Amino acid sequence: MxxxxxxxxxxxxxxxxxxxxxxxxxxxxxxxxxxxxxxxxxxxxxxxxxxxxxxxxxxxxxxxxxxxxxxxxxxxxxxxxxxxxxxxxxxxxxxxxxxxxxxxxxxxxxxxxxxxxxxxxxxxxxxxxxxxxxxxxxxxDQGKGMYLLFIKPEISTPxxxxxxxxxxxxxxxxxxxxxxxxxFNIYTSPDATILCSDSKQSMYCQLLCGLVQRDEVLRVGAVFASAFLRAIKFLEDHWEELCSNIGSGLVSDWITDSSCRNAVSLVLSKPNPDLADLIRHEFSNKSLEGIVKRLWPRTKYIEVIVTGSMAQYIPTLEFYSGGLPLISTMYASSxxxxxxxxxxxxxxxxxxxxxxxxxxxxxxxxxxxxxxxxxxxxxxxxxxxxxxxxxxxxxxxxxxxxxxxxxxxxxxxxxxxxxxxxxxxxxxxxxxxxxxxxxxxxxxxNVVLSIDTDKTNEEDLLNAVTQAKLLLEPLGFLLIEYTSYADTSSIPGHYVLFWELKTKENNDMIELETSIMEQCCSTVEQSLDSVYRRCRRKDNSIGPLEIRIVKQGTFDALMDFSVSQGSSVNQYKTPRCIQSEEAIRILDSRVVGRFFSKSTPLWEPFRMETK
The missing domain is CATH 3.40.50 (Rossmann fold)
Known part of the structure; x- marks a missing residue:
């Protein structure tokens, strides 16, 4: 049957x-x-x-x-x-x-x-x-899960x-x-902290509850590997304040979401200076290697999605995990x-x-x-x-x-x-x-770049670069070639573009104004889709976009490397996304200028088309 x-x-x-x-x-x-x-x-x-x-x-x-x-x-x-x-x-x-x-x-x-x-x-x-x-x-069944779960913005259609x-x-x-x-549904995070629309308050309160209940935690995780690593970075930045809350039994004044505050206060319940000192000791070490296992010693595994674009975070997760297994349990989409x-x-x-x-x-x-x-x-x-x-x-x-x-x-x-x-x-x-x-x-x-839930394809990247390079053309600069990669060496990760420029007068000496290049970075970001812009502005899950200017001839060197690896000279096309570490080293060794976006791109919940 x-x-x-x-x-x-x-x-x-x-x-x-x-x-x-x-x-x-x-x-x-x-x-x-x-x-x-x-x-x-x-x-x-x-x-x-x-x-x-x-x-x-x-x-x-x-x-x-x-x-x-x-x-x-x-x-x-x-x-x-x-x-x-x-x-x-x-x-x-x-x-x-x-x-x-x-x-x-x-x-x-x-x-x-x-x-x-x-x-x-x-x-x-x-x-x-x-x-x-x-x-x-x-x-x-002998403990709880410290899962960091968050809600995102929503809209009403017409x-x-x-x-x-x-x-x-x-x-x-x-x-x-x-x-x-x-x-499987007993979490250290009260529902009110998960449903808090302020992502910073939500993160702080969920981590605070997870630390207070550390002895009950048997598994930790988030939906995506990138989100879990953001939590580690958040811990690194806020551990002193978290320890102060645990030691005093009081929640910080800036936690203003009333439902969140009430739920966390019930978990804190009383001062715990011993736990606060223990956490301080763990963060007083020079290295955060194995910090997850050190903070939650009964943890059996880390549950995060590490397939697809999330695979780029595996080495960093392994560094923090203390040898815990990384588990991807499910495959799903909208x-x-x-x-x-x-x-x-x-x-x-x-x-x-x-x-x-x-x-x-x-x-x-x-x-x-x-x-x-x-x-x-x-x-x-x-x-x-x-x-x-x-x-x-x-x-x-x-x-x-x-x-x-x-x-x-x-x-x-x-x-x-x-x-x-x-x-x-x-x-x-x-x-x-x-x-x-x-x-x-x-x-x-067709996706070439992804840090978090963003998915940037080659056409989107081309359109964004095209908008940005318009800022340089009146100044006599031409964009000869470009490529990109998702830099996850820092948290949060960010997009990196490598640009090779030349002057219309064929002058080998290129002097670029920092303000113009920062504007180029911002223009690329503003030209990318709404999910990227939300991750940058609302979620803070992607760092500022970076443009690295490389010496003339750099992309010829990249082609030579590709041919040495077996590519055909006749069929070679510059890849719009680089993942080979050796190829990235070739590009980085020829960088003559680095510029970052100084502003976050505009974002609002998307508008429906009406007929």
Whole structure:
């Protein structure tokens, strides 16, 4: 008997949870057919599907007649709903909110439809993480998790519907606030601190509660590796004040959010000078190496996403961790929650996710990479982001038909109104759990730079650089070549652009005014999308953008290096993003000037287009 689409089970019953996962993965084909049948039968009369299937819900016709689409194809339908038209345009279920994705469209966040049932599906997904972790880590019911969770800004659309990031939606939902007791949802952070809209107050209060309850903490983490490292940096900057609060039993006056303040006061309860002295001692050491294990000695692991662009933070996390395992438990997005890591103690570079066949109907576009870009991680770009002329997409294949070692772009049909939608994630098949494939997340299609939730593609970067270089042209300077990389050596990380300039008079001596170059930095930032600007201005999760001016001939040296590594002279193109450490050293050795943005870019919650 096949499991229901959202089976009910007690997350404290690990045996029941593991059996459910075994049933889902053993019957992956049958569950996928059931998912597609349910989605099509319920939504056959929607305007979108009716336009292709004329009210029928045949699965074969669905594959033949409903096109594989990008966001721009479905954006008009979603905007109509945001502007007040009925949900039946795309979904038989009522669309209750729109989830803003960190991927962008025309500089604005994408919006994904969501329903009340979708929150239940996410809760089911989170509950399934419990038996998997209990299988590999003992005693998690004997303490708490110090998870640093934050909400992001939200808006109301013209119709009054709320639009907000997926995790903000979940944390503000009754599913999260009224969650039943289980060993995975006992946190050191009171809900009021998580739901505080002031990110600095939220961070301070969550860390304060985590330190006060240090003896109960068995696991620590955040959603993304970048967020956890920001917390470490915040600790480094504020440990003296935190110790003062712990020693006195009183919260700092600048914590003005009343709900936050009241919740933290209950946790503090009384002065604890011994704990304050212990924390001071740990920070009095010259090095913060192993600080996580030193502050929370019972901690068994750090739970953060370290796949995709977050992999750049692994060495820094390992430095601070004190040898704790780095665990990525799940693979999800604004469009849909996808899969679970069935081997959570695997090394970060070996993490693979098993897609749960009841979460959506999954298809895959085979992606053929030329020049063995993916096979080699040592190239100059190191980014493996295929351009339109460097990938060949074929007909989709189903979940059960993917092949070991092959690369695919994920396509989903969801319960919430997305049909054959290209997510933009490139995955590699690494194995199978029963009959369900396991995938390693490789990268986002066409994304070249990412520090936090930002995703800057090559076109966005080109447009931003084009705007900035206009400031130099009246002064007689020409931008000959440029590239970039995400510098995560400091916290927060920041974008670095390498520019090679020349004068129109071919003068080798280039003298640049600092104020002009700082203005160039600011112009690039202001020209990037709203997610980048929010991370810079509102979240403080990205540092000021930097432009490094290099000597003339530097990019010729970069090409020589690339050719020495096996690239063809005839086919060489300057990579717009560099990851090779040796290539970065070549560029850095020729830097003659460094300039930073001195202002934060303007940002406001994105505005809806009205018709």
């Amino acid at each position: 096949l499991p229901r689409m959202i089976p009910s089970f007690n997350p404290n019953d690990s045996e029941c949870g593991m059996k459910l996962l075994e049933d889902l993965t053993t019957n992956a084909y049958e569950v996928q057919q059931q998912v597609l049948e349910e989605i099509l039968s319920k939504n056959a009369q929607t305007e979108y599907l009716k336009g292709f299937l004329n009210g029928h819900h045949d699965k074969i016709d669905f594959k033949k007649k409903v096109p594989v689409v990008n966001y721009e194809d479905v954006k008009p339908y979603i905007e109509r709903i945001a502007n007040g038209e009925p949900s039946e345009i795309i979904s038989a279920q009522k669309i209750t909110e729109l989830l803003t994705s960190s991927g962008t469209s025309g500089g604005q966040p994408k919006m994904m439809p969501s329903t009340v049932e979708d929150l239940d599906r996410k809760t089911f997904f989170y509950n399934l993480l419990v038996p998997v972790m209990n299988k590999y880590v003992d005693g998690l 119709s009054g519907m709320v639009a907000r990031p997926v995790l903000t939606s979940y944390y503000k939902s009754s599913n999260f606030r009224n969650r039943p007791f289980n060993r 469009e849909c929650y996808f899969g679970i890591n069935f081997n959570p103690l695997s090394k970060p570079h070996d993490v693979a996710y098993t897609l749960l066949p009841n979460m959506a109907y999954f298809e895959f576009l085979p992606v053929e990479k030329r020049h063995e870009e993916v096979a080699s991680r040592e190239g100059v770009s190191g980014q493996e982001c295929p351009k339109a002329d460097e990938e060949e997409t074929l007909e989709t294949v189903d979940l059960m038909d993917v092949k070991l070692g092959h690369y695919y772009e994920l396509v989903v049909t969801t319960f919430t109104g997305l049909y054959r939608y290209r997510v933009g994630d490139i995955l590699m098949v690494t194995g199978f759990h029963n009959k369900a494939p396991q995938f390693r997340f490789m990268h986002r299609r």
